[in-house]
Amino acid sequence: MGRRSIHTQEELRELIIAATTSIIDEAGIDGLSAREIAKHIGYSPGTLYNMFENLDDLLLxxxxxxxxxxxxxxxxxxxxxxxxxxxxxxxxxxxxxxxxxxxxxxxxxxxxxxxxxxxxxxxxxxxxxxxxxxxxxxxxxxxxxxxxxxxxxxxxxxxxxxxxxxxxxxxxxxxxxxxxxxxxxxxxxxxxxxxxxxxxxxxxxxxxxxxxxx
Amino acid sequence: MGRRSIHTQEELRELIIAATTSIIDEAGIDGLSAREIAKHIGYSPGTLYNMFENLDDLLLxxxxxxxxxxxxxxxxxxxxxxxxxxxxxxxxxxxxxxxxxxxxxxxxxxxxxxxxxxxxxxxxxxxxxxxxxxxxxxxxxxxxxxxxxxxxxxxxxxxxxxxxxxxxxxxxxxxxxxxxxxxxxxxxxxxxxxxxxxxxxxxxxxxxxxxxxx
DNA sequence: AGTATGTATTGAACGGCGGCCCATGATCGC
DNA sequence: GCGATCATGGGCCGCCGTTCAATACATACT
Structure with a gap:
């Protein structure tokens, strides 16, 4: 797929942060993975890496x-x-x-x-x-x-x-x-x-x- | 290989514990793995599981x-x-x-x-x-x-x-x-x-x- | 010495996980 | 239509814990 324009960059960022937060709150850091976050927001893993350097960056x-x-x-x-x-x-x-x-x-x-x-x-x-x-x-x-x-x-x-x-x-x-x-x-x-x-x-x-x- | 009789069961146990301890002290838990412990003591990974239930057991x-x-x-x-x-x-x-x-x-x-x-x-x-x-x-x-x-x-x-x-x-x-x-x-x-x-x-x-x- | 028996050790293999990348194609603004 | 952009998702590569049939050894017995 290509550009969706359902969410702005900023919205997407917040979406990722929110999803990650909720995964951690439920399952702890052991339940967290790039694929899991992607699944939660309905995007693909690669998308995360358009918005953040890497997972540690996101966690910080x-x-x-x-x-x-x-x-x-x-x-x-x-x-x-x-x-x-x-x-x-x-x-x-x-x-x-x-x-x-x-x-x-x-x-x-x-x-x-x-x-x-x-x-x-x-x-x-x-x-x-x-x-x-x-x-x-x-x-x-x-x-x-x-x-x-x-x-x-x-x-x-x-x-x-x-x-x-x-x-x-x-x-x-x-x-x-x-x-x-x-x-x-x-x-x-x-x-x-x-x-x-x-x-x-x-x-x-x-x-x-x-x-x-x- | 078979039985070596270089170390008694008890010695082997202590060997494993010592190696694990030193790995953790140096590299933290992220540097620890069954293979790494085995390498340190010159035995194979399988040996660990003769002495301990699993890694968590060993860590405890x-x-x-x-x-x-x-x-x-x-x-x-x-x-x-x-x-x-x-x-x-x-x-x-x-x-x-x-x-x-x-x-x-x-x-x-x-x-x-x-x-x-x-x-x-x-x-x-x-x-x-x-x-x-x-x-x-x-x-x-x-x-x-x-x-x-x-x-x-x-x-x-x-x-x-x-x-x-x-x-x-x-x-x-x-x-x-x-x-x-x-x-x-x-x-x-x-x-x-x-x-x-x-x-x-x-x-x-x-x-x-x-x-x-x- | 030779054979048999049991066991300690092996290490390849299984099944799964993970982070991260990038060629490809979809979708946008113009 | 056309280029720019964004999202894709399969794939790369490496890691992991754990298992188990095979094997090499020690021991006991003859």
Whole structure:
């Protein structure tokens, strides 16, 4: 066949991305193949290679969208929560998000580009921009004289901690953590870490008297 | 060919396990195949299937050994540290261990048994026995009236948090975390969480005055 | 030493998968 | 009609896990 003009290039691109996403969500990456995608959209395998370099290219784009979605939800969650509940909400949102798209989330974590070529720059940017909401929310909690590096460090720590809980319940082989118990642990982690932060900022460099936050 | 009697069954088994381990450590699971293992040990592919059900079976055994090793190192680390430093040492040991065997560690996390059959019981036991050292070390830190469930919960939380940091630096695609900075973050996580625990145990159910640990 | 018996090992073969390419032909805008 | 463009889909090549009849060896027995 030749040109169909049923879909524009742009529509076709989106069609491919949507089909791939749904295959992954259902069957995981092991259920994915060029032929399978083609079957889903009613085109032939060759078509994929008119729109994307190769499958890894396509996967990267899907991962990027997932990261964008997550970031968006984090930002919204933080905005819609009262100040003193922002960090817990952020954590819960992160956890829920990964629970809602477990297969795609696993892809994001586990997908490696063959020949250990580095990931594109824009991808790394998206990763590290996940950190921003945590920094923003952590900011008003910390003492004013906390150094920027220390702020970032705390943000990373808590981000990584949350990430650990999510990945333990997503990776079904270590799943001693269920969806419900995950929420509890997330809360434990965040609240206790926060308590620790407030304790050390009151005991540390600053000699100011302890400020109770409530 | 027929029987060689160069290696006993047991030796052959170990040979296979060793070869597989080294292939994974070098090339990751993508570099692994029955033929590749056979080449390494100078036997034919068929031989593998005299000793193991299939490749997944073999992989599970390798994962089990990794878990055993880690558990052993955790226990030793805890024993050789002064009481008030046990938790940080535990965390650092966990982190170092995964850094020392990144590919094999990733295998452990990412390997799924096809047809989503469940993992054998002994495997789950090994996973959850990783929690034990953390519980043991956390125990003397917590208030005496902390319930057993709460203890386990805290142990899980901190375990998962540490796990998150390790997996962020092992999964090279999110690697905003280097080996060095990982150590720093691990310390941050553990120390702050601990501080938080002590704060809440002093402020919570118990009305005992704050106990400074130094 | 020779034969028989059982077994450990073989490795070719099966059936299937996969990514990716490209000569061909269909369909478009003009 | 005519060239440009887009989609095709069969085919190339390579990989994989796994099997099993055949075989070469070790052992036991005569």
């Amino acid at each position: 784009i899907i991962e990027a969208r997932l990261l964008d979605d997550l970031r968006q939800q984090l930002i919204e969650a933080a905005q819609n929560a009262p100040a003193h509940e922002r960090l817990p909400r952020l954590a819960a949102t992160y956890f829920e998000f990964t629970q809602n798209h477990p297969k795609r989330w696993s892809l994001l974590i586990e997908h490696r580009i063959p020949g250990n070529h580095p990931v594109p720059d824009w991808y790394e940017d998206k990763i590290s921009s996940l950190l921003q909401p945590f920094e923003d929310v952590l900011d008003p909690i910390l003492d004013a004289d906390t150094s920027p590096e220390t702020r970032r460090q705390h943000a990373r720590t808590i981000w990584a901690g949350i990430h650990g809980l999510t990945s333990l319940s997503t990776a079904n082989k270590l799943a001693t953590i269920t969806n419900h118990s995950g929420q509890v642990l997330i809360d434990d982690l965040v609240m206790t870490y926060l308590a620790g932060l407030q304790r050390s900022t009151s005991h540390g460099v600053s000699t100011a008297p302890q400020k109770e936050k409530r | 055994i390798i994962e089990a050994r990794l878990l055993d090793d880690l558990r052993q190192q955790l226990i030793e680390a805890a024993q050789n540290a002064p009481a008030h430093e046990r938790l940080p040492r535990l965390a650092a040991t966990y982190f170092e261990f995964t850094q020392n065997h990144p590919k094999r560690w990733s295998l452990l996390i990412e390997h799924r048994i096809p047809g989503n059959h469940p993992v054998p019981d002994w495997y789950e036991d090994k996973i959850s026995s990783l929690l034990q050292p953390f519980e043991d070390v956390l125990d003397p830190i917590l208030d005496a009236d902390t319930s057993p469930e709460t203890r386990r919960q805290h142990a899980r939380t901190i375990w998962a948090g540490i796990h998150g940091l390790t997996s962020l630096s092992t999964a090279n695609k999110l690697a905003t975390i280097t080996n060095h900075s990982g150590q720093v973050l691990i310390d941050d996580l553990v120390m702050t969480y601990l501080a938080g625990l002590q704060r809440s145990t002093s402020h919570g159910v118990s009305t005992a005055p704050q106990k400074e640990k130094r």
